Amino acid sequence: MHPTVDVSESGLTERQKDVLDAALALLVEAGDTLTMTSVARRASCSKESLYKWFGDRDGLLTATVQWQALKVRGVPVDPEAFNLASLTAGLEGFAADWLRVLSGNISVALNRVAVGHAGSDKHDLGAIVLENGPFAMARRLKPLLQLGRETGLLEFQETDEAFRTFFGLVVRDVQIRLLLGDRLGLNETAIDRDARRATQQFLALYGINTNQARNGHQS
Structure with missing residues (x-):
C-alpha cells in the first residue's frame, strides 16, 4: 500500500x-x-x-x-542555460549523491533486508526498494539525459539504456561488495573522484562530440 x-x-x-x-x-x-x-x-x-x-x-x-531515496537530489534542468558544463555538473552531482547514499549504513541495511524478501511470501520490501530506489533514480535523472539529447550534447537511442549504462558506471561493484560486508571506506574525496570518473566515461560513450570525432577518425 x-x-x-x-x-x-x-x-x-x-x-x-x-x-x-x-x-x-x-x-x-x-x-x-x-x-x-x-x-x-x-x-x-x-x-x-x-x-x-x-x-x-x-x-x-x-x-x-x-x-x-530523496537524499539523491534531482537535477534541475533549465533549457535556456543548458550546456556541456551544466550537463557535466548535473551528472557528477547526481552520481556523488547516489554513491553517498548507497554506501551509508541505512542503504546497506535496507538492501540486505530487501534481498532477503525478494521472491518470498514476506512483505515485499524487495519490490518496494526496487520501485523507489533504482526505478526512482531513473525517473529523476531521465529529464537531464533527454535534455542532453535534445540539445545535441548526447546521442543515444533509448533513455532507459543510457540510464542503465550510467548506473553501471557509477555503482560498479560497490553495492554488492557492501552487501557482502566489505568496508570500502568511501570518503568524500573518493566519492567525488568516482563521480567524476563515471561522468567522463559516460560522456565518452554518449557525448556527441566524442562520437563525431570517433566516426571521423574511422573514415
Whole structure:
C-alpha cells in the first residue's frame, strides 16, 4: 500500500520526518523485525497516527524507502542555460549523491533486508526498494539525459539504456561488495573522484562530440 502522505521535503511535516528517520534507524538495528509498534515506540508516536499517515506496514516501508531515496537530489534542468558544463555538473552531482547514499549504513541495511524478501511470501520490501530506489533514480535523472539529447550534447537511442549504462558506471561493484560486508571506506574525496570518473566515461560513450570525432577518425 502506498503512504497516504506526500513523501517529499515539502510534503512532510517535521514530525513525520522524525518518524521516518526513526523507522530507518530501526531497519539498521532490527532489519526484518520492524513493526508499527516498534516504530511508534521509537518515535514516541501513536500507532493511530502511523496508520493515518502511512496506511499499513507496507505503506510505512514504502514511505521510509522514498524518504531515504530523496537524499539523491534531482537535477534541475533549465533549457535556456543548458550546456556541456551544466550537463557535466548535473551528472557528477547526481552520481556523488547516489554513491553517498548507497554506501551509508541505512542503504546497506535496507538492501540486505530487501534481498532477503525478494521472491518470498514476506512483505515485499524487495519490490518496494526496487520501485523507489533504482526505478526512482531513473525517473529523476531521465529529464537531464533527454535534455542532453535534445540539445545535441548526447546521442543515444533509448533513455532507459543510457540510464542503465550510467548506473553501471557509477555503482560498479560497490553495492554488492557492501552487501557482502566489505568496508570500502568511501570518503568524500573518493566519492567525488568516482563521480567524476563515471561522468567522463559516460560522456565518452554518449557525448556527441566524442562520437563525431570517433566516426571521423574511422573514415
